[in-house]
Amino acid sequence: MLSQADGALAARSGGRIGGGSFRAPSSRPYSSPRTYAPPGGGYYPAPYPVYPGGGWGFPFVVPIFGFGGGLFSLLIFLAIAGFLVQAFRRATSGGYEGGYDEVSYSSNPPVSIARLQVGLLAQARDLQPELNRIAETADTNSPEGRAEVLQEASLALLRHPEYWVYAGGGTQQARLNAAEGVFNRLALAERSKFTEETLSNVNNQLKAANPKGALPSTGELDNPTRLITEGPGEYIIVTLLAATLGKFEIPQVNSADDLRQALRQIGSIPSEKLLAIELLWTPQAEGDVLTTDDILAQYPELKLV
Template identity: 40%
Template sequence: MYDPNSASAASGGRMGGRAFSSQSSSSSLSGSRGYSTRSASPGFSYSAPYYAPTPFGGGGFYMGPAFGVGVGAGSSLFLILMGFAAFMLVSGFLSDRSEGSVLTATGKTSVLKLQVGLLGMARSLQRDLNRIAENADTSTPEGLSYVLAETTLALLRHPDYCISAYSSADVKRSIEDGEKRFNQLSIEERGKFDEETLVNVNSIKRQSTTSQRASGFSNEYIVITILVAAEGVHKLPTINGSKDLKEALQKLGSIPASRIMAVEVLWTPQSENDTLSERELLGDYPLLRPL
C-alpha cells in the first residue's frame, strides 16, 4: 500500500529568465519610427505657412497652409480623409492574410513547450541540469541561449533514457499575448512541485537545504520541461517517436539568441535522493506520449 508520509516534498529545479520588456520597447520604437516616416509622405504632410500673392487681385499677400497636394484647402482635407480611409482598408486586408505572409509574421510571438519523461536512472542528466543552473548567467539573452542549448544537448546525449515526450507551439499576435501565455505555462508547471529546491531565474539564485528522502518506489522517473518564447513564427513537430523528439530538440537548440524572449527549464525531481513515482508521473503529466 502507498504511504503518503513515506516520501518528502517533490523537489523541483528551475532556471531561465525573461526579456519581454526590452523586446516590447524595441518594437514600440520601431513602430514610432515607421509612423514618423509615413507621416512625412506626400498627401499627409504639413509644413509651415507660406506667403504668396493674393489670388483675388489687388495688393497684399495671401497666407495659407502648405499641404502635400496642389489644390485648395477644402479639397486637400477631403483627399486626406479619403487617403486615411484607404490606408485603414489596406491595413485591415493585410491583417487578415495568412500567417505565412512575411508582413503578418512581423510582431508575432511563438510560445513553445517540450516535455520529456526519462527513466529515473538518468542521474547524470540531473547533475548536468544542476551544473547549468549553478553556472549560467540568466540575465542576458546570450545566457538564456546558453541554458537552452546546453539543456537540449544534455537530452540529445541521453536518448536511451527518454521514454515519453510532448510538444506544443502557440503563435500569438503580440508580445503581450506571448508573455501572458508563457507565464501561464510556467505557473502551471511550477505548481506541480512541492518545493523549488534549486532556482536561477534572471540571475536570482536560491538553493534549498531541505533534505529529500526516497519514497521506496523502485519505478522512478524524471520529467524535464522546456518553455521558450521567441520572436516570429516557430513550430515543433508532434511527438510520435524518438525521431520527432530529436527534431524538436534540435529546433529548440538552434533558435538564435536575438529572437529569444524567454526561456525556462523545469525538472523534477531535482534532488538525486528524491523520487517521482509512476503514479505521480501519470497524474501530473498526462500529455506525455510513449516513444
C-alpha cells in the first residue's frame, strides 16, 4: 500500500512552449472612390465610374445595350459580375470554401484547434534535450517563430519512430470568438497533469524551475526496489496543440502510418494561418519518470500504435 502511494504522489515535471493570440485577420485593403475636381475647386467622390469612350457619360453598363462602348465595356461588366458572385458565395458559405485554403475576412472567421499526442519509450533520451533546446531558443512572439516550433518538434518526433508506443489526436472547429476558450481548456487539461512546469517559454518569457526536493533524483532511479515498485515501463508524452484559421484536420491516429501523416501535417502549418500553439511534454526534469500506470491514469484516450 505504501509503495503505491509513493508512486501516486511522485512529482511529475513538465515542459511548455506557447504563444499566439486570437485576433481577427486584417481585412482586404480598401481603395477609396475615384474623385474629380469640379470647376469651383475642391474634390468630391465621383457619382459613377469614369471610363473613356463610354457613350453619354452614364455608367459603363449603358453602352453595352446598343449605345456605344464596345468589347471593353462588356469585359469590365463580366469582371464586376464575377466579383459579385464570388462575394455572395463567400458570404453564404460561412467565409471559406474547400476548407483550409479560403478564410473569411469577417471579424469572426472559422478556426480549427488540433491536438496531437505521442507517447514514446523513455529510451528516446535524445528527445528531451532537443525539446529543451527548442524552448530555450524559440521566438514565441512571432508567427514565424511559432511555426518553427511546430516544425522542429514534429521533426524531432519523426526522427524517433522506433520508440513510438502510444498516440492520439483530433480536431475541433469553432468560430474565432469561441476558439480561445476551446484552446485554453485543452491546454489547461494537459498542464494540470504536471506537478510543476520546470521549463517554459511562453510569449518569449523563459522560465526554469529548480526541481530539487520535488522530483526524484538520478540516484533514486538507480534503486532496484523503486524500479520494481513502479514497473519496467517508462515513457515520455509529448502534446502538440495548434489553432489555425480556416478548416484544418489531422487524421485519426490508429497506426504508426497515421501518426507519421499527422505529424507531417501539423508540422507544415504555414505561419500566416497559425493563431496559437502549445507544445507540452513530460517528464522534463532529469531523473523524473512516467510509468505505465501514469499513462493509464492520465492519458486513457491514447492508443497503442
